[in-house]
Amino acid sequence: MAHYKMHLLVCGGTGCRASQSDKIVENLTAEIEKLGLENDAQVVTTGCFGFCEKGPIVKVVPDNTFYTQVKLEDCAEIVKEHVLKGRKVKRLLYEDPETKKHIEDSKHMGFYQKQLRIALRNCGFIDPENIDEYIAREGYAAIAKILEEMTPQEAIDVLKKSGLRGRGGGGFPTGLKWEFASKNMADQKYVVCNADEGDPGAFMDRSILEGDPHSVIEAMAICGYCIGATKGLVYIRAEYPLAIKRLQTALKQAREYGLLGEDIMGTGFGFEIELKFGAGAFVCGEETALIHSMEGNRGEPTVKPPFPAEKGYLGKPTNVNNVETLANIPVIFNKGASWFSSIGSEKSKGTKVFALAGKINNVGLIEVPMGITLREVIFEIGGGIKNGKKFKAVQTGGPSGGCLTEKHLDTPIDFDNLLAAGSMMGSGGMIVMDEDDCMVAMAKFYLEFTVEESCGKCAPCRVGNKRLHEILEKICAGKGTEDDLEYLQNLSKVIKDTALCGLGQTSPNPVLSTLEHFYDEYLAHVRERICIAGSCKALKLYTIIADKCTGCTACTRACPVGAITGEKRQPHVIDADKCIRCGACYDKCKFSAIHVQ
């Protein structure tokens, strides 16, 4: 293998590719060839660096130079200056938003300083389409060690000792789950990887599959050995074409290297993996629904027990783990259970990957030790709220979770603390909201999602959520009453207690948690007909500031319902009863005399 002095790592994740990072790879390679530097520097397409806000990213190693928002025309300069002359291109370096200084080494960026990357250890570091790079980073060492030195039960014990809990949402201890599946005897068992990431605003699993597919494949094979399965299935969203392609490439390479197939590494253990495509149904993230979908049916959940560990895919014992959970497993065997359990909080070990999005400066993918506070995540890693606005809330756990507010900022994040605060870990979506976001409208947004995604099997979810959504619509339209708030509470509790599956049981969470933390906002909607955040259109109150109004009559002419009256060159007034809140006057006024509340 050639030995290069320098590597230019270009992010090939979905986010950066949308900004032409594939063409940047071509340009950089061409420039390197033009200057005859092809023996000194190599361009590598990697997985996601996580810093999606400033993509496309080009990172140069070994000096950890981190170029952000690289354009096609910057490639020549990077190669000529940095690769040839060893001088960094200053203007492309990441600029610290506070000190306004360019940061020369990515290790000193606030975004990375508090992170600890275990599941994402290879993302943004290796070429996901090259198995040799994975192997060079201790890849397939864990399965080699396990197949040679350990019995299945010994390996399961390591996992139990590590304290790893499922990263898909529930937080069930992974080792225990494997043990259940291993104890149920059958002629065939299955290992399933749940890659049906349906939580809107979350892209953890996609990034892992795009950036480090082999770690998932290795972990599935380890699971197969432990529970006694020879077949694995990855249930993946059809909407993730790049992840599918990378996974297919990785599977092919693993087969060629004898790391999948019959008789892996000459140990007599055989394991094969097949892909199954989802077709866009959020409920299929629930294990029983997922299994029905893999069998070619409607993805409707069934009552547990029987658990998949007893009766799963095609009626056989099946172990379902999510992508991030699996990505943690090879490292646990390489570095030991006690290393893993030394990270994190008392009952939540290791790290968690979060997709930071919404009104935050540094949108991206982060991995932090469990027990870190929300304040550290949002203000130190996330760089604070966009446009200097005020932090209002953060939604974790997606449509099944709840919102956390300012008073939770110093709560350590782990499975149990989030549950106690009325939210949940979920798969790792973290949506930050600022003062302009109306919490009633947010609850309505999530309910709209649930109504659309409800499979319709049980009445509490099918009918109950529809009713919840209608009431929220009514409140946002300025037609709600105080009785509605009580009705929301009660109905939410009924749905929570009686729905069949996890989707239904958690669907009222956004309503309950916003009611708890932002009751004032609900009250203002139904009592004073005011939306404090100014986002509910029907509740906007338009008034004219008499001091600023010149009486030009532009607004009178613009108003479609004749709600504005006044003499020429005299301050005008808006009749609030006639006003339809269309905002036409606001757009027309040249003197900023229209006030919107």
Add this chain to the structure above:
Amino acid sequence: MSTSTLKLQDSQIKIINNICDSFNNNPGELISILHRAQGEFGFLPEEVQRAISDKLNISIAKVYGVVSFYSFFTMTPKGRHAISICMGTACYVRGAEKIVDEFKEQLGIDVGGVTEDGKFSLDCLRCVGACGLAPVVLIGEKVYGRVETHQVKEIIESYKD
């Protein structure tokens, strides 16, 4: 729901049969078969579903049940340029709703609709995972990031055919 029909020719039935054969006519592979069929025909009209149910020897109700359950499958043809607007939470809080309204107004169609000339169709989808670029609009395979309402007209006009 309005659905479009399509009279299948023998060659098209053959295509469907070949797809089913490649999955050993296994009803457990119904979703994979539908994916392939939709890839071939662009949508899944009743006739295609009927041909699949005949070949796999399962009821058409079962096929329709699956097609109607999953949002990825469609029974109406898409426009030549399929516009999908991400309505994931990240895009929503960054103003995707306004972008949807602007596209609706510019094209004169509702979400789920197709323009009369068959050039554009408009849909919402849940998270393409490019949240750093929110709000995101997909037209065919092309991704438009950080879209603002005033750019919508320009984007539509750039599709000339």
